[in-house]
Amino acid sequence: MTGETYLTADEVTKTYGDVTAVSEVSLDIPSDAVTGFIGPNGSGKTTLLRMLLGVERPTSGTVSYGGPEAERQLGYLPQRPTFRPGFSVRETAGFYADLVDDDPDRLLERVGLEEVAARPVSGLSGGMTRLLGIAQALAGDPPIVMLDEPASGLDPAMSRLIFDIVESIADAGRAVVLCSHELPLVEETADRLAVLESGRLLRTGSVESLRKQTGGPLHETFTALLEQDKATIAAPEGEQA
Amino acid sequence: MTESNRFWTVFVREVQSAVRTRTYIALGVVTGIVLFALAHAGGGPAGGYVPTVVDTLVAVEVLVPTLAFAVGYRAIADPAVRGELDILDTYPLSTWSYVGGVYAGRALLLLTIIVVPLLALGINVATTAGPETTVFASHRGVDSPFLFIRFIALTVLYALSSLTIAFLLSALAGSRGRALVLALAGLLVITVGGDLAVFAGLDSGVTTSTLGGALAMTPAGAYRGLVFDQVLYVAVPGRSAFVPTWVAALSLLFWWGLTFVGAMLATDAA
Numbered sequence: 001m002t003g004e005t006y007l008t009a010d011e012v013t014k015t016y017g018d019v020t021a022v023s024e025v026s027l028d029i030p031s032d033a034v035t036g037f038i039g040p041n042g043s044g045k046t047t048l049l050r051m052l053l054g055v056e057r058p059t060s061g062t063v064s065y066g067g068p069e070a071e072r073q074l075g076y077l078p079q080r081p082t083f084r085p086g087f088s089v090r091e092t093a094g095f096y097a098d099l100v101d102d103d104p105d106r107l108l109e110r111v112g113l114e115e116v117a118a119r120p121v122s123g124l125s126g127g128m129t130r131l132l133g134i135a136q137a138l139a140g141d142p143p144i145v146m147l148d149e150p151a152s153g154l155d156p157a158m159s160r161l162i163f164d165i166v167e168s169i170a171d172a173g174r175a176v177v178l179c180s181h182e183l184p185l186v187e188e189t190a191d192r193l194a195v196l197e198s199g200r201l202l203r204t205g206s207v208e209s210l211r212k213q214t215g216g217p218l219h220e221t222f223t224a225l226l227e228q229d230k231a232t233i234a235a236p237e238g239e240q241a
Numbered sequence: 242m243t244e245s246n247r248f249w250t251v252f253v254r255e256v257q258s259a260v261r262t263r264t265y266i267a268l269g270v271v272t273g274i275v276l277f278a279l280a281h282a283g284g285g286p287a288g289g290y291v292p293t294v295v296d297t298l299v300a301v302e303v304l305v306p307t308l309a310f311a312v313g314y315r316a317i318a319d320p321a322v323r324g325e326l327d328i329l330d331t332y333p334l335s336t337w338s339y340v341g342g343v344y345a346g347r348a349l350l351l352l353t354i355i356v357v358p359l360l361a362l363g364i365n366v367a368t369t370a371g372p373e374t375t376v377f378a379s380h381r382g383v384d385s386p387f388l389f390i391r392f393i394a395l396t397v398l399y400a401l402s403s404l405t406i407a408f409l410l411s412a413l414a415g416s417r418g419r420a421l422v423l424a425l426a427g428l429l430v431i432t433v434g435g436d437l438a439v440f441a442g443l444d445s446g447v448t449t450s451t452l453g454g455a456l457a458m459t460p461a462g463a464y465r466g467l468v469f470d471q472v473l474y475v476a477v478p479g480r481s482a483f484v485p486t487w488v489a490a491l492s493l494l495f496w497w498g499l500t501f502v503g504a505m506l507a508t509d510a511a
Contacts, residue, residue, distance in 0.1 A: 082323040
């Protein structure tokens with residue numbers, strides 16, 4: 001299921017003044033797999049994602065790319081993609097496609113937006129805007145695609161559609177990383193999970209291996225892990241397991 | 242795909258965006274109305290090219306940076322706020338190609354808004370002024386279309402420098418609100434702040450012999466000095482070197498280059 005390591009984070013830390021957003025996280029991102037980052041709000045998921053992308057510089061630690069040679073190594077869908085007003089869907093896809101010699105129509109077909117290609121981007125629904133963001137993230141066929149909350153605030157049908165597309169992106173041999181609070185969909189889609197809390201990486205592993213720890217669905221596993229972690233922090237030294 | 246192709250992609254999008262924004266057309270029309278109204282109120286077009294420059298110079302000195310800031314104050318701040326810069330960071334697009342492409346597109350827009358009304362004013366002078374204005378000047382006291390072309394060329398240089406300053410402030414802003422505040426502050430500094438600083442310096446080091454050089458250090462002072470030195474000199478027999486010409490020309494180029502590099506560095510950090 002998972003292939004070679006495309007991206008490696010080695011002890012990355014990010015601090016903003018006195019606040020530590022991510023603390024000494026080491027992580028491998030494999031190809032042919034969807035890696036999901038889960039954790040409560042403010043756990044450092046987005047900051048970690050942005051450091052892996054290279055748009056945020058780690059305070060310490062390194063991120064290294066080990067994937068295949070590519071004109072564009074990483075594709076990125078931000079949490080709330082917003083496109084320049086005054087342009088149509090096709091023109092917007094065309095702008096990004098032109099930067100990497102890609103075909104905008106292919107990108108729009110990939111996410112099912114070919115029917116609304118002439119529509120202005122300002123006339124798109126939240127879900128369609130997200131799909132256009134995914135089309136942009138796929139421009140130039142990057143080996144790694146990172147998606148920050150791809151389905152947040154969307155209706156169940158659109159969320160389902162977006163996660164189906166995410167799954168198909170990984171099936172094409174890419175490494176996909178996503179942050180999401182949609183735990184049932186993450187459970188269905190992700191091959192590997194990284195559980196974060198307060199900037200620390202609590203666990204990594206397959207969905208099955210994490211589920212085995214509590215025996216319930218992912219949200220129970222997630223809650224159990226966080227509670228376990230809180231208990232560990234609260235316990236006096238010497239009593240910790 | 243080469244870096245120049247990517248520059249071109251960014252440039253074309255800027256031009257398309259400008260063409261679709263009606264506000265810019267309105268800006269060009271208002272600029273034309275203001276320049277024609279001022280020139281005709283002073284009787285410049287009937288008198289010739291030099292009188293027209295005299296009638297419009299003060300307004301152009303303020304209008305050009307105002308238009309440059311109107312066109313450029315959100316050029317980098319907007320894509321930064323939209324998250325577009327983060328997305329573009331994942332493309333093989335250099336900061337130079339991006340900032341250069343956006344700058345080239347907005348510069349074309351700005352120059353269209355400024356140069357088209359000035360050229361129209363020049364044509365107006367050519368069709369209304371006396372026959373003595375149709376010759377090319379080779380000595381003082383003779384009016385000429387060549388002097389008006391020089392005025393336009395100097396205005397273009399001033400506009401390009403003002404636009405890079407607007408870009409630098411836009412890249413430093415980080416939000417639309419701050420972009421507006423910085424633009425207004427930058428505009429004040431360019432239009433009156435530089436001159437005030439030089440005149441304040443008269444109490445501490447700036448003398449009447451160095452005043453011209455000091456004024457040439459500010460973008461507006463350099464532009465005004467160059468217009469006096471290269472255009473209006475024909476109307477002032479026996480007087481030359483209002484500002485040191487090379488100092489003023491280098492000052493405008495320096496402001497242009499320095500703030501452009503600053504805008505690129507600030508965009509990189511945004």
